[in-house]
Amino acid sequence: MDAILIQILNGLDKGGAYALIALGLTLTFGTLGVVNFAHGALFMLGAFCAVLFNKLLTFSTKVKDESITFFDAYKEQPYLELWFGDLGTTIIDYSVPLSILFAIPVMLLIGVIMERGLIKHFYKREHADQILVTFGLAIVIQEIIRHFFGANPIPMPPPEIVSGSAPLGAMLGLNENLVYPWWRLIYLAFSLLIIGAVFAFLKFTTFGMVVRAGMADRETVELLGINVQKRFTIVFGIATVVAGLAGVMYAPILPPDYHMGMDFLVLSFVVVVVGGMGSLGGAVLAGFMLGLLQSFASMNEVKSILPGIDQIIIYLVAVVILLVRPRGLMGREGVFED
Amino acid sequence: MSIILDISSVNKTFGGLQALNDVNLKIEEGETHAIIGPNGAGKSTLLNCCIGRLIPDSGSVTFNGQNMIGMQPHDINHAGMVRIFQTPEIFPDLTLLQNVMVPALAKRDGTFKFNPFKSLSAEKAILEEAHATLADFELDKFHDQLANSISRGDKRRLELAMGIIQHPKLLLLDEPTAGMARHDTNRTIDLLNSDKMQNMTKVIIEHDMHVVFSLADRISVLVRGNIITTGTPEEIKNDPKVKEAYLGESDEGESEDE
Amino acid sequence: MFKKILASNPLIMLIFSAVVLSAPIWLAPFGANYPDLLQKFAIFGIFAVGYNILFGLTGYLSFGHATFLGIGSYTAVWSFKLLTMNILPAIVLAMIVSGLFAVVIGYLSLRRSGIYFSILTLAFAQMAYSLAYSVLTPITNGETGLQVSQQDPRVLDAMAGIAVTDGIPSTNLFGALIKSQGGYYGFYVAAVLLIIAFYISLKIFRSPFGMKLRAIKSNQTRMKYTGFNTKPYLLTAFVISGMYAGLAGGLLASIDPLAGAERMQWTASGEVVLMTILGGVGTLIGPLLGTTLIKYFENIFSALNDSELHSMFSFMPEGLQNIMVTVVSPFVGEGWHLTLGLVFMIVVIFLPGGIMQGLTHLFNFVKRLVGLGGSNKVIDNMAANDTPNNTLNKHKGEA
Numbered sequence: 001m002d003a004i005l006i007q008i009l010n011g012l013d014k015g016g017a018y019a020l021i022a023l024g025l026t027l028t029f030g031t032l033g034v035v036n037f038a039h040g041a042l043f044m045l046g047a048f049c050a051v052l053f054n055k056l057l058t059f060s061t062k063v064k065d066e067s068i069t070f071f072d073a074y075k076e077q078p079y080l081e082l083w084f085g086d087l088g089t090t091i092i093d094y095s096v097p098l099s100i101l102f103a104i105p106v107m108l109l110i111g112v113i114m115e116r117g118l119i120k121h122f123y124k125r126e127h128a129d130q131i132l133v134t135f136g137l138a139i140v141i142q143e144i145i146r147h148f149f150g151a152n153p154i155p156m157p158p159p160e161i162v163s164g165s166a167p168l169g170a171m172l173g174l175n176e177n178l179v180y181p182w183w184r185l186i187y188l189a190f191s192l193l194i195i196g197a198v199f200a201f202l203k204f205t206t207f208g209m210v211v212r213a214g215m216a217d218r219e220t221v222e223l224l225g226i227n228v229q230k231r232f233t234i235v236f237g238i239a240t241v242v243a244g245l246a247g248v249m250y251a252p253i254l255p256p257d258y259h260m261g262m263d264f265l266v267l268s269f270v271v272v273v274v275g276g277m278g279s280l281g282g283a284v285l286a287g288f289m290l291g292l293l294q295s296f297a298s299m300n301e302v303k304s305i306l307p308g309i310d311q312i313i314i315y316l317v318a319v320v321i322l323l324v325r326p327r328g329l330m331g332r333e334g335v336f337e338d
Numbered sequence: 339m340s341i342i343l344d345i346s347s348v349n350k351t352f353g354g355l356q357a358l359n360d361v362n363l364k365i366e367e368g369e370t371h372a373i374i375g376p377n378g379a380g381k382s383t384l385l386n387c388c389i390g391r392l393i394p395d396s397g398s399v400t401f402n403g404q405n406m407i408g409m410q411p412h413d414i415n416h417a418g419m420v421r422i423f424q425t426p427e428i429f430p431d432l433t434l435l436q437n438v439m440v441p442a443l444a445k446r447d448g449t450f451k452f453n454p455f456k457s458l459s460a461e462k463a464i465l466e467e468a469h470a471t472l473a474d475f476e477l478d479k480f481h482d483q484l485a486n487s488i489s490r491g492d493k494r495r496l497e498l499a500m501g502i503i504q505h506p507k508l509l510l511l512d513e514p515t516a517g518m519a520r521h522d523t524n525r526t527i528d529l530l531n532s533d534k535m536q537n538m539t540k541v542i543i544e545h546d547m548h549v550v551f552s553l554a555d556r557i558s559v560l561v562r563g564n565i566i567t568t569g570t571p572e573e574i575k576n577d578p579k580v581k582e583a584y585l586g587e588s589d590e591g592e593s594e595d596e
Numbered sequence: 597m598f599k600k601i602l603a604s605n606p607l608i609m610l611i612f613s614a615v616v617l618s619a620p621i622w623l624a625p626f627g628a629n630y631p632d633l634l635q636k637f638a639i640f641g642i643f644a645v646g647y648n649i650l651f652g653l654t655g656y657l658s659f660g661h662a663t664f665l666g667i668g669s670y671t672a673v674w675s676f677k678l679l680t681m682n683i684l685p686a687i688v689l690a691m692i693v694s695g696l697f698a699v700v701i702g703y704l705s706l707r708r709s710g711i712y713f714s715i716l717t718l719a720f721a722q723m724a725y726s727l728a729y730s731v732l733t734p735i736t737n738g739e740t741g742l743q744v745s746q747q748d749p750r751v752l753d754a755m756a757g758i759a760v761t762d763g764i765p766s767t768n769l770f771g772a773l774i775k776s777q778g779g780y781y782g783f784y785v786a787a788v789l790l791i792i793a794f795y796i797s798l799k800i801f802r803s804p805f806g807m808k809l810r811a812i813k814s815n816q817t818r819m820k821y822t823g824f825n826t827k828p829y830l831l832t833a834f835v836i837s838g839m840y841a842g843l844a845g846g847l848l849a850s851i852d853p854l855a856g857a858e859r860m861q862w863t864a865s866g867e868v869v870l871m872t873i874l875g876g877v878g879t880l881i882g883p884l885l886g887t888t889l890i891k892y893f894e895n896i897f898s899a900l901n902d903s904e905l906h907s908m909f910s911f912m913p914e915g916l917q918n919i920m921v922t923v924v925s926p927f928v929g930e931g932w933h934l935t936l937g938l939v940f941m942i943v944v945i946f947l948p949g950g951i952m953q954g955l956t957h958l959f960n961f962v963k964r965l966v967g968l969g970g971s972n973k974v975i976d977n978m979a980a981n982d983t984p985n986n987t988l989n990k991h992k993g994e995a
Binding site for chain 3: 035118121127128129131132133135136137138139140142143144146147262266269270273307308311312315316318319322323326
């Protein structure tokens with residue numbers, strides 16, 4: 001029972017990340033008609049926003065180490081601590097959540113530059129061309145990050161106060177020993193919050209209404225004389241920010257390295273396909289569903305019956321869905337079927 | 339005259355819309371049969387039901403004694419029914435010569451043949467036939483140009499050539515002159531009336547009355563999914579029902595042409 | 597004259613064979629004539645030529661062809677372990693086994709087209725890769741990779757009375773060691789297979805079968821209404837290209853009897869796409885050009901380091917020299933992949949037809965410049981047969 005609860009939480013957690021990446025991916029599909037193989041790289045860039053922000057905050061200088069009295073010792077101390085004392089220490093401690101504020105403008109800028117500079121020119125090109133050029137871009141982004149940050153994963157601690165585990169068992173009146181990392185709970189809540197925000201934005205703003213109309217029938221929207229160009233840029237920017245935020249908050253769970261984007265890209269494509277190309281609800285549903293499936297498949301009880309199932313479950317589901325129901329769970333007819 | 343295509347009690351609905359309502363139509367061997375009717379009357383739906391693109395809700399389509407419903411498009415082609423599309427469906431990235439060679443090979447090779455070691459230039463009979471067919475359609479001078487480089491009128495004639503080279507038992511033409519200039523239209527009419535094609539069984543969907551009356555032996559009028567009458571051009575011209583239901587709107591219909 | 601050469605198969609094959617077999621000579625000035633690199637040119641050349649039969653002719657973009665390369669390698673190593681160190685059975689088996697896998701994966705993936713097809717092939721490739729690392733460890737030997745050892749049974753060798761007494765056995769072709777002649781023997785074996793592979797590809801390109809594949813790429817719907825069942829055509833092309841990949845994989849293992857799962861990674865599949873596109877998708881010779889260039893520059897660029905860069909720019913004043921080294925160094929050595937990614941993007945953006953398209957433009961330009969004028973027939977004919985179209989992918993079939 002406890003094991004199952006843990007697996008459910010693990011699955012929802014992973015699912016949250018999948019859903020966030022897939023949300024942006026399917027938004028770009030649906031509105032811009034672009035297959036973006038560099039979307040995983042944007043997730044990775046988000047995680048490295050957290051790394052970079054942490055580096056900036058901990059920009060240090062050499063100061064005399066007062067704690068050592070019998071000889072002159074020096075230690076590295078961040079400027080922030082020198083200037084603001086304990087407040088500085090606290091800020092550094094909270095660098096991951098704070099880097100959200102840093103990541104939003106940075107990712108938005110990256111998204112806008114990418115759309116204006118490259119993606120725009122590929123609206124009318126074949127899907128194969130889009131896949132190829134964004135695949136090239138993904139390699140370029142990934143290699144740039146490796147050049148500056150190296151090849152090794154960089155651990156990013158969550159804030160001290162939530163670095164431990166939540167006494168989940170005690171809270172729910174179950175087994176006292178049942179605990180779960182605080183940060184993972186926060187990630188789950190965060191992903192739900194962002195998903196909610198994106199849906200609310202699309203549902204309740206005029207801009208969102210036009211975007212949804214565009215996903216349903218692009219030509220008509222263009223005929224109405226609405227400036228789709230500008231909206232495309234903004235939609236792409238939003239997709240970039242969502243992927244970036246998913247990455248920022250994932251940094252304490254999985255230490256960022258330069259190729260994490262590729263690993264997540266393949267998975268999130270599968271998520272998008274399973275959910276149904278161009279269906280936002282489908283992407284979220286499929287994200288959580290596949291996260292749960294993957295989590296359950298990695299249980300020892302399951303693995304002993306079907307060895308290796310945890311490694312391939314997602315791809316297996318994707319293949320079956322594509323062959324049996326090519327539109328995915330919630331996809332509409334005719335989307336990307338040409 | 340024997341019946342080559344027998345469409346009997348065909349119904350097709352899209353959502354709540356009755357696109358075809360109990361349609362009965364018999365095409366006789368050797369005739370040129372025109373189906374006319376205002377936009378949205380169900381003409382294209384009817385063709386699609388014959389060619390395997392759509393499956394009727396009920397009714398039967400019998401071609402040459404063979405049931406066509408549920409058959410794959412490539413099998414329908416080999417049964418001898420060939421369709422020419424309204425927007426030219428050609429192979430834009432192949433040369434004109436290759437465009438007509440492909441259907442000629444279909445006729446010879448069947449639905450699938452694996453012959454990777456046979457050289458194209460050794461296909462003497464096919465090449466000869468392809469050149470001759472292109473010449474019939476005054477296209478041979480472009481034979482080594484890519485098909486997407488020729489004019490729209492030429493593309494439509496090319497598609498016609500692609501159909502003819504298969505010597506179909508029945509040719510279905512979906513608005514063969516739509517979007518053509520008058521001079522191009524007349525050329526196409528002359529082609530379809532030429533000795534080689536005159537005796538081929540043809541079903542033509544057409545808006546342009548000039549074309550219809552120059553080509554058709556018999557005409558059926560389709561209005562809102564119903565065949566209201568079938569007869570010779572003279573009978574149709576003088577039928578008050580047709581005048582009321584269709585010819586009154588025909589000006590509008592013709593303006594649909596680009 | 598030019599046209600005649602292009603139209604004649606024996607002439608093309610004569611020139612092609614001469615160029616390939618004399619590669620150790622004419623590549624010497626480029627510093628690329630050592631066996632290791634030459635073998636790579638030939639083996640990945642086979643891979644790309646085969647991939648082009650699928651992607652170039654039908655337009656179906658597979659993102660999982662490295663799977664067949666990996667399967668070929670594993671099969672070949674097993675043949676070395678169980679049967680004989682002779683590479684001939686290994687290569688034949690590699691082609692058969694990858695062909696069988698290609699039948700299954702192709703049959704399922706080809707039920708969809710366009711991006712769905714790409715994702716299906718990607719999903720199968722990822723499954724194969726993950727399984728090779730986990731459950732299939734008894735067959736693949738997981739992360740260590742599959743190797744030959746002295747204790748392997750090698751039934752056929754044992755029957756022939758060949759026993760290995762010292763160390764790890766070496767691969768051979770009827771007794772002649774692959775690594776003999778400083779590795780040149782291995783290159784010539786691969787080169788001969790490349791010539792055969794190229795000849796088959798040439799025949800396919802110029803056969804009715806090849807023209808039908810091209811017609812499917814151009815307009816699949818029309819193909820169906822023209823009376824062709826397109827599925828078996830696509831599957832045949834898929835299986836042929838899978839067998840080419842299997843052959844390449846078997847050869848890789850023949851040169852160095854080792855097989856690892858990283859050979860099946862999807863970045864490896866991406867690489868063959870890149871080689872094909874860089875040279876020119878759908879052209880006969882383009883994929884080979886692409887392979888040679890990428891493998892050559894990979895070799896040169898990835899070996900460069902800062903001190904070598906300093907000596908390269910040593911003719912410059914010191915300040916400028918340092919700037920140049922700083923600018924260039926991210927693109928070489930470890931950063932080779934950055935260069936590769938950039939080249940990839942530039943080609944797709946500006947030259948979708950690859951190098952062959954560039955050459956065609958250049959050829960036309962020079963001709964106009966020289967004032968040969970007159971008919972453009974040669975080029976038109978080339979364009980129709982062997983040179984790329986502007987679009988990489990054109991199939992319109994139903995999903």
